[in-house]
Each structure stands twice: as structure tokens, then as C-alpha cells.
Amino acid sequence: MQALCFGPLALGLFLSMKIFNIPDITTDGSYTLGAALTAVGMASGLPIPLIFIIATLGGAFGGMLTALVHTKLKINALLAGILIMTALYSINLTMMGRSNIPLLNYATLFSQLSFFKTMDLNILVILVIFVGIVLLIIGYVLKSDFGIAMRATGDSETMVRALGVNTTKMKIFGLAISNALVALSGSLIAQFQGFTDINMGIGIVISGLGSVIVGESLIALFKIKNVFFSLILIISGAFIFQFVLAFTLNAGVNPNLLKLVTAALVLVIVALPRLGFSSKIKGI
């Protein structure tokens, strides 16, 4: 279920990878931003749908800032992301007022809607519907003419510019959408786990990246060309990644080592194909 909350995060990173060819580090900041906006919104009694909209817009704003720094000031995309992420940390902390806000006493998406008596089943169904809707929207956008231009921007910038696409604008829109999805993920997680913590976003870009890489391997494996199926596989990537993490923790790894395990896992996923490939070449 936590993996489903990470679904939008994985989709967001998938987009930023498509547009920039590098993962967008702003993710760490906009993820917490989504959660922080959710906490503050709930504490001031705003309705849940409005909270989702605010969280999403907040993330989009963060993404736009990174894209503006990158395109207008010509600063390296990685550095631009780190800059905005660092700035967002202070903004999040100021908004929250303290480093941790418990949300257990407030109504969340999961407590407001109830289709089933069993709580777990209820959460699961809500998440599936929610992520499904997000998936349909993003799938449609990617399939549209606008989406084709966006996907091509990361692929062949010279061609895209020659075909009348303002690549600066594309990057701004793309990173806005990407970080909006990330913030949505942060909002979902905050409601799911019942608290917002200022440090919850640290290293989250790596989790998302791991999910995307697993998802992309699946896409390559099944030779998927359909956009919707690709997105489903990206979310399955998030699922597999969280599952493997949970498995290692269950196997008795100290929870303090979680980030280390995550990093090691992504390293293994990234390195495996290369090692396998080079040994094959040696074999020939």
C-alpha cells in the first residue's frame, strides 16, 4: 500500500528522466513540501480535495523554480535541483513551525471515504482508484501532441527545437508536472502514515529512481510500446522496489540502515545490466 502512495512519485521521476535525462533532485524538497502543505492544511481544517490541490500546486511551483534556474540562468540541472531542494527545506520547516506534525487526529482521505469495513481493504481500494485516475490523466497527457513534444525534448533537443517547440517552456511545464506528482505522493504518504516529518524527503529521489529503473527494465523486457502499459509498469516498479526493501528489513537489517540499503539496492539495479553486458562481450 505504501508502494501505491509512491506511485505518483515514480511517475513524476519517470517524467523528469524523460525530459532532462537526469533525475530531478528537487524531488526531495517537493515531496516534503507536499506533506508539509497537507499537514498545515489539515491543521487549519481545510477540506481534503482542496488540500490535494494545494499540495500539487506547491510541488508544481517548486518544479517550475528549478526549471527556471536551469533554463534562464543556464545552471546545471542537477545543481539547480539541489539549490531549490535546499531552499524548500527551510520553507517547509517555517511552514510547519516544528520538525514533526502528527496527523492522527485529523480526517484523512482514507477515513473520510469508506467503501469497506476492513480498514486495510478500504485504504487499498481508495489508493488503487486514486493512483488509477492519476495514471489515466498522465497517460493521456503523454499521448497527446503536447506529450509527444515533451518526451522528445529529452530525447533529441536539436530536432525538437527545429520542429518549433520552445524547449525552455517544455522543461518548465515538464518539471512542474513531475514535481506536482511528487508532492501528491508526499501528501498521500503523510495521510497514510499519519504524520509529516521535515526529514521524510531525504533520499526519496533515490527510491523513486530505483522504482523507475525497475519499471523501465520491465518495459524493455516486455517490449511495451503503449504509453498506458508503460506507466502501469513504472508503478509496478515502485511496488517491486518497496517490496524488496521491506523484505530486506524483515530479514533483520537494522532500520537505521534503511537509506544505506536503499542506495545499495539502486546501485545494484543500475550496475547489474552493465556488469552482465560486459561479461557477455568478453565471452565473445
Added chain:
Amino acid sequence: MLELININKTFNKGQATETKALSGINIHIQRQDFLVIIGANGSGKSTLLNAVSGSTTIDSGKIILQEKEIQKLAEHERSKWIARVFQNPLAGTAPALSILDNFRLAALRTAPKMLKIGTNDQFKKQVQERIAILAMGLENKLDQPMGTLSGGQRQALTLVMSVMADLKILLLDEPTAALDPKSARMVMNLAQQLIEQHHLTTIFITHNLSEAARYGNRLIHLQEGEIKKEVASIEKLKLTQTELLSWFDYF
């Protein structure tokens, strides 16, 4: 139709590596001209083409396309009138996208890209018909990623893509330089065919002398950023490769 008036461009101004790429270039191109520009490496021919397309800004001078000054417009704004085939077959297409998606983008070169699905059956059929003239059997593989095709195939598709939307000027930036002789011949013949069919105005830069002799109705020889020699229509037809070779003091 397209006028280049006193174009100047210097790279790394004021530094030790200062190079004058273009100095005082004046060219007047008529409708349906097929202008060939030859020159050695560093003669400024690529810079000239980039100046027209907008990927390089010029220091001074005017570029007038159909009575409109365009030298200040960004590349993506000029693409309404100008289509381009690059030297690098990889630059003209997006490798991860399908053939169909590539064509969709090309068809929208002159139009805004909206939030609607444009790759419908009707569009698919249109692309299939266009690709069928290549006789490469690609018309049934529209979902295949562009990256799986050969350089020659990609250059040929880029040419077909360029005429998917209305265009005033076709820029050919050494389109065959990275291809084997057979593919190069195929791509140039296709270009010729499309240019005649659609009555296009073309600027073709090359350092291949046999191509320069065979194609086009006008020829300009660039050297160190200046026009060294210019040959127009009737004389151009009589020009042979050997004569062209004598322009360059290679020996």
C-alpha cells in the same frame, strides 16, 4: 524570397581564439532556387546555415524572409517557415519515440502542440502513404522506435517529415556526410524528388564536390567566411566536377 544582407559573425570576440566565421555575406535567394554552398571545413558554411535557421545569432546584418525580418526570432519561432535536415542522422529524429510520434511532431512544426491525441487512424494512414514512397517497408512498422533504424533510413524519414507541414525554405546541412555512398545517393535523390514535387526553395551545404556538381541551380563557394565564387543557373548546369575541383587548391 530570402535575403541575407551584410551578415557578420565572429566567434570568441576579443580573445586569442577569435575567428571571423562570416564577414559581409550578401545572398539573394529566389523562390524555388536550389542553392548549393560548398567550402572546406571552417569556411563558414555551417555557420551560415545556422544563422538562417536561428541556432546561431548573428552579430550584424539582416535576414529577410518574404519581406519579414527574422534575424531576431528564436529558432523555434522560425520553424514556421524553415525545415532542416541535419548532418547527424541522430539529430533530426527522436530515437526513443516511435516513427509515428516523430511524424506527428513534424506535422505540427508550424502549429502549437495541444493537449489532444493527434496520432489517430487518419493520421496513421496519411503517414503510411507518405512513407510508402520510400519503398523501405517501414509503412507497417510505425510503432517501431526511430532509434532502431539505420542512418540512411532516418535521414530519408527526416526528409519526408520536413514536408509534412508547409515550409518556405528547406535547409540541408550536409545530409549525406555520415552515410555510405549508396545511402547518400538514395537520400539525395529523395531530396531532389521532394524538392521538385513540392516546389521547395532549398539551401544545400556540402563538401562533396560530385553532389555539388550534380544538384542545384546555383552554387556559392565560401572561403574563410567570404563568398569567393558564385555561379548562377545556366553556367551551373554546365559545371563539371573537375572544374569544381580546380577551385580548391588541393594539390
